[in-house]
Amino acid sequence: MQSKAINQRRTLLYIALIILKSLSIWWMRRRLYPAHTEADLDFALGDDTPRRWDIGELDSVIMPSEETVHYEVYGSTSNAEWHSLFPDHGTLHLGPQRRPYSISMFHQLRCLGIYRHELVRTHSPNATYIAKGEELTRHCLNYLRQMALCRLDTTLLPLVGHPKPHPAPDMHVCKDWEKVYAEVEKNQREYARSLL
Numbered sequence: 001m002q003s004k005a006i007n008q009r010r011t012l013l014y015i016a017l018i019i020l021k022s023l024s025i026w027w028m029r030r031r032l033y034p035a036h037t038e039a040d041l042d043f044a045l046g047d048d049t050p051r052r053w054d055i056g057e058l059d060s061v062i063m064p065s066e067e068t069v070h071y072e073v074y075g076s077t078s079n080a081e082w083h084s085l086f087p088d089h090g091t092l093h094l095g096p097q098r099r100p101y102s103i104s105m106f107h108q109l110r111c112l113g114i115y116r117h118e119l120v121r122t123h124s125p126n127a128t129y130i131a132k133g134e135e136l137t138r139h140c141l142n143y144l145r146q147m148a149l150c151r152l153d154t155t156l157l158p159l160v161g162h163p164k165p166h167p168a169p170d171m172h173v174c175k176d177w178e179k180v181y182a183e184v185e186k187n188q189r190e191y192a193r194s195l196l
Helices: 002-032 078-083 104-122 131-150 177-194
Strands: 060-065 092-094 099-101 170-175
Touching (some): 078 104, 104 131
16 A cells, blocks of 8 residues: 555656646747747848748649649650749849849759759769769759758648559649749840839
């Protein structure tokens, strides 16, 4: 009977210690790493450009997740198709000073293109080691990892196949990228006219 009471006290003590430890970790993290919001990041880049490119509200669109014959790794049209994803390198000119910027979407697409290019280069019969290419590829792989974490998509994907399951084709609700491309083209036309 006495050992049962001792065990109950120990269990309660362990639970109390776990709760105390959890609270102290929570308190330390709040003190050392305060929560950040979009407002915290809404500062000026330079003296005339906001943190985000305001093109208005983007509608939602449905995008099927499916295989395509476009954007191949190898092929006669693959380079042109990949480069079409970021027109004029995805460069925007904003503010009264017309400073050059890009948006994260184009950076991600360029990184996918760079990664594809490295796959092609390293698997060609005449492959050579280029440290600069490896550095850029490493940057892109890390950037894509960070953006996947930052933009956290919790859409559930049904898995099929045994013994190695893989995601089945599905539908996703996305932001309307066509509006982004239209606004980029408009910005690039206005910039070209400003140079005349």
